Amino acid sequence: MSLNKLVLAASLGLGLSLLPITSFASVPAQTAVSQSAITPDQALQMLIDGNKRFVDGKMVERDLTKQVAATGAGQYPYATIIGCIDSRVPHELVFDAGIGDIFSARIAGNFVNTDILGSVEFATAVAGSKLIVVLGHTSCGAVKGACDNVELGNLTHTLSNIAPAIYATTDIPGVRNSKNKEFVQAVADKNVELTVQNILDRSPVIADLVKQGKVKVVGAMHDVATGQVTFTK
Numbered sequence: 001m002s003l004n005k006l007v008l009a010a011s012l013g014l015g016l017s018l019l020p021i022t023s024f025a026s027v028p029a030q031t032a033v034s035q036s037a038i039t040p041d042q043a044l045q046m047l048i049d050g051n052k053r054f055v056d057g058k059m060v061e062r063d064l065t066k067q068v069a070a071t072g073a074g075q076y077p078y079a080t081i082i083g084c085i086d087s088r089v090p091h092e093l094v095f096d097a098g099i100g101d102i103f104s105a106r107i108a109g110n111f112v113n114t115d116i117l118g119s120v121e122f123a124t125a126v127a128g129s130k131l132i133v134v135l136g137h138t139s140c141g142a143v144k145g146a147c148d149n150v151e152l153g154n155l156t157h158t159l160s161n162i163a164p165a166i167y168a169t170t171d172i173p174g175v176r177n178s179k180n181k182e183f184v185q186a187v188a189d190k191n192v193e194l195t196v197q198n199i200l201d202r203s204p205v206i207a208d209l210v211k212q213g214k215v216k217v218v219g220a221m222h223d224v225a226t227g228q229v230t231f232t233k
Contacts, residue, residue, distance in 0.1 A: 027060055029067040033075035035128050036198070042215035043078045043131035044231065050096035051229045052196045059096045071100035073144045075105070079103070080123040082195070083135040083141060084110045086115045088224045095229070103129055109142035110134060111161040111195050113203070124215050132199065132215060134207070135229070136192040139224040144178035165191035191217040 029032075053059050080103040081091045091097070091104045103114050103123040112120070112134075123129045136143075145155070146162035155207075156175035165187045166176070172183040196219045200207050219232040 027062055029070040030076040032076050035078055038078045038130050040130045047079055047095045053096045054094050054134055055227050062098045067099040075100050077101055077103045078132040079161045081133045081135050081229050082110055082118055084137055086137055089137050089222050102216050108158055109162045112198050117203050124209055132217040134192050134195045134219045135222055136188045138216050138224050140188050143184055147184055148178050162191055165194055
């Protein structure tokens with residue numbers, strides 16, 4: 001099957017048995033029908049495929065104006081991403097997604113608090129998103145700042161949310177600060193892992209959706225040098 005047909009199938013969440021499509025511009029925005037047909041595993045694969053297109057320079061050509069019009073009366077995203085505010089990790093771009101495809105919560109250090117958990121509960125339990133991704137990234141300034149015990153206004157409190165990942169990272173030799181790149185990356189990885197667990201521990205709503213098989217929660221790491229996203233199950 002051609003890449004065109006695969007892309008359209010993924011965007012609709014309807015598998016691979018679609019009629020031939022020759023124009024990427026015809027890829028529609030998500031609807032209630034297409035969203036409901038997507039499983040958590042399919043939503044994950046759609047992000048994996050979208051990132052591959054991004055890395056390969058084969059991004060879908062979308063008519064964003066039409067997608068704005070199509071989503072004006074409602075939104076039906078298939079995925080929710082909790083990511084860092086880093087300017088090098090724009091979610092819709094790195095996953096080659098369209099308008100109305102992704103809920104995006106961004107905060108320095110990609111951790112969760114009560115407000116973000118409430119937002120993600122809305123995205124899943126109310127608005128029907130099938131997948132939650134905690135997306136960290138390499139060379140994370142928030143992680144570096146936390147490792148260096150940076151103190152600056154309200155940022156001091158923000159970075160304190162990364163401290164558990166620092167304490168839990170004990171097997172990396174060398175200094176325990178931003179000068180040790182291996183240590184910084186290990187903390188970033190651990191921070192994603194702990195955030196995934198925090199979502200399940202602190203949100204009975206999401207934990208129940210996961211138990212029912214309606215939602216999946218996964219971690220991922222974005223390489224800012226290549227654009228590639230690696231998922232952890």
